[in-house]
Amino acid sequence: MAVPRQAVSVSVADEHLDRFSEVLDQLTKAGLNVEQSLPAIGVVTGSVDSSKLAALKKVKGVSAVEQQQGFQIAPPESPIQ
Numbered sequence: 001m002a003v004p005r006q007a008v009s010v011s012v013a014d015e016h017l018d019r020f021s022e023v024l025d026q027l028t029k030a031g032l033n034v035e036q037s038l039p040a041i042g043v044v045t046g047s048v049d050s051s052k053l054a055a056l057k058k059v060k061g062v063s064a065v066e067q068q069q070g071f072q073i074a075p076p077e078s079p080i081q
Contacts, residue, residue, distance in 0.1 A: 003049040007068035008032070008056065012042040016061030023061035030055040 010032070012023050020039040027044060028034060031052035036045045045068075048056060056065045074080060 005047040010044040011064040013063040
């Protein structure tokens with residue numbers, strides 16, 4: 001059975017912004033599938049197997065790993081809006 005993937009946003013600590021590419025490399029090795037990297041603000045978004053969330057938090061230079069929440073709205077033709 002496949003492990004579900006979780007969308008995440010990862011914040012890089014201010015003191016590690018000068019080594020952003022190194023932190024990004026370590027996140028990739030820890031299992032992060034990078035969708036977008038924003039070095040100017042120290043944020044990386046992507047997805048990871050749920051079982052590897054803890055590994056992302058242990059990467060040197062990471063200050064936070066936040067799970068993104070999804071939502072879905074009813075289609076326009078739905079009776080309940």
